[in-house]
Amino acid sequence: MSTGVLEDARRERWREKCGPGISMRKELAEAMETRPQEGRKGPPPRDVPPVVGLLLSMALMNALLYLCLDRLFISPRRSTEDPTRCPHGHFRMGPMSNCSPWLSCEQLRTEVRQMKRVGEGAVKRVFLSEWKERKVALSRLTRLEVRDDFLHGLRMLKSLQSEHVVTLLGYCEDDNSILTEYHPLGSLSSLEATLNLSKYRSTNTWQHRLQLALGYVAIIDFLHRSPLGTLVMCDSSDLPKTLSQYLLTANFSIVLNDLDALPLVNRSTGALVKCGHRELRGDFVAPEQLWPYGEDVPFHDDLMPAYDEKIDIWKIPDVSSFLLGHVEGSDMVRFHLFDIHKACKSQTPAERPTAQDVLDTYQKVLNLLRDTATSQTREML
Ligand SMILES: Nc1ncnc2c1ncn2[C@@H]1O[C@H](COP(=O)(O)OP(=O)(O)O)[C@@H](O)[C@H]1O
Ligand SMILES: [Mg+2]
Numbered sequence: 001m002s003t004g005v006l007e008d009a010r011r012e013r014w015r016e017k018c019g020p021g022i023s024m025r026k027e028l029a030e031a032m033e034t035r036p037q038e039g040r041k042g043p044p045p046r047d048v049p050p051v052v053g054l055l056l057s058m059a060l061m062n063a064l065l066y067l068c069l070d071r072l073f074i075s076p077r078r079s080t081e082d083p084t085r086c087p088h089g090h091f092r093m094g095p096m097s098n099c100s101p102w103l104s105c106e107q108l109r110t111e112v113r114q115m116k117r118v119g120e121g122a123v124k125r126v127f128l129s130e131w132k133e134r135k136v137a138l139s140r141l142t143r144l145e146v147r148d149d150f151l152h153g154l155r156m157l158k159s160l161q162s163e164h165v166v167t168l169l170g171y172c173e174d175d176n177s178i179l180t181e182y183h184p185l186g187s188l189s190s191l192e193a194t195l196n197l198s199k200y201r202s203t204n205t206w207q208h209r210l211q212l213a214l215g216y217v218a219i220i221d222f223l224h225r226s227p228l229g230t231l232v233m234c235d236s237s238d239l240p241k242t243l244s245q246y247l248l249t250a251n252f253s254i255v256l257n258d259l260d261a262l263p264l265v266n267r268s269t270g271a272l273v274k275c276g277h278r279e280l281r282g283d284f285v286a287p288e289q290l291w292p293y294g295e296d297v298p299f300h301d302d303l304m305p306a307y308d309e310k311i312d313i314w315k316i317p318d319v320s321s322f323l324l325g326h327v328e329g330s331d332m333v334r335f336h337l338f339d340i341h342k343a344c345k346s347q348t349p350a351e352r353p354t355a356q357d358v359l360d361t362y363q364k365v366l367n368l369l370r371d372t373a374t375s376q377t378r379e380m381l
Contacts, residue, residue: 103170141176153260164222166257188243206329213320214362215254221355232309234261234275265308272306286314310349317341336365
């Protein structure tokens with residue numbers, strides 16, 4: 001834990017100094033530009049020879065660059081971006097060797113055959129469908145009142161295509177339809193039922209289940225450091241609802257499927273978020289999401305304080321605990337995750353770890369337990 005705390009402090013330092021990685025140069029440039037103005041507000045500047053000034057700015061620039069590059073290099077997500085992914089606006093799925101452009105309205109209308117309904121939520125009705133003899137998922141808007149959420153989800157789906165998000169195959173705003181890759185194992189809600197099928201029983205081990213928890217936290221980390229900024233997974237007011245937003249892929253990884261409620265936290269402008277306009281209850285949601293003024297004051301959305309992405313961190317232990325389930329070894333994994341999960345449940349949001357910290361700890365625990373299991377097997381032989 002102590003190295004985690006050190007890493008945390010280091011990360012906070014460069015987060016303050018660098019901001020999100022993609023705006024690093026801009027912020028550095030701004031930092032350099034604002035110095036003369038700051039000088040104007042303070043006492044009259046002393047005359048500094050131009051050469052000394054230049055050397056000082058170069059030293060400052062180097063120090064900032066050092067801190068920021070440090071950040072870029074320890075971030076595993078940035079260094080492992082998949083070069084085999086298709087360019088924006090294209091997709092590849094299953095055995096396809098080439099990337100295809102997203103299907104148009106015309107193609108969706110003529111080439112996709114809708115079959116049976118496989119799921120439904122508040123915003124979308126999802127149908128198993130067929131395109132060029134391949135199974136695909138066609139999502140249709142359920143009612144016009146939630147069209148804004150549907151379109152927000154589509155925008156996010158287009159912008160966040162990656163290993164962590166379901167593959168977009170096409171869309172048609174005029175028809176309120178979205179075509180995505182079909183995942184026959186369905187959402188995480190049916191994980192237990194799936195793992196109980198004789199076909200998958202050999203996969204029902206603590207190793208695979210911890211790997212799933214790692215995948216889940218990797219998605220939260222991806223959202224919190226996304227190319228669009230810090231996004232909060234709002235569509236998660238209870239455990240079953242949270243689980244229904246993620247799909248289990250055939251090779252037992254997790255992808256985010258429902259991106260309809262991903263508001264943006266903007267630290268520099270102080271813009272925080274609220275998940276919906278209704279009162280939330282229960283202990284699955286973070287304490288700062290609950291009405292703070294007691295039973296005597298009726299809930300009023302305007303009075304409800306906003307919050308940040310740390311609400312997602314609060315929920316990690318509950319989701320992970322579900323993913324770990326109750327198989328041989330799950331409790332041993334829970335024991336090793338006890339400290340980090342306790343930190344996730346800090347009442348004060350700022351004291352909770354970042355998703356990246358949680359991910360690092362999960363990875364260390366997985367490595368440690370795998371090594372232990374391997375050496376135990378060797379000893380037995
Ligand atoms: N690509 C897919 N493959 C398989 N099942 C899916 C797929 N997309 C959605 N589903 C099923 O449909 C359900 C509802 O989808 P979701 O996008 O969460 O709708 P809503 O936005 O209305 O909540 C999911 O929980 C899942 O069971
Ligand atoms: Mg949903």
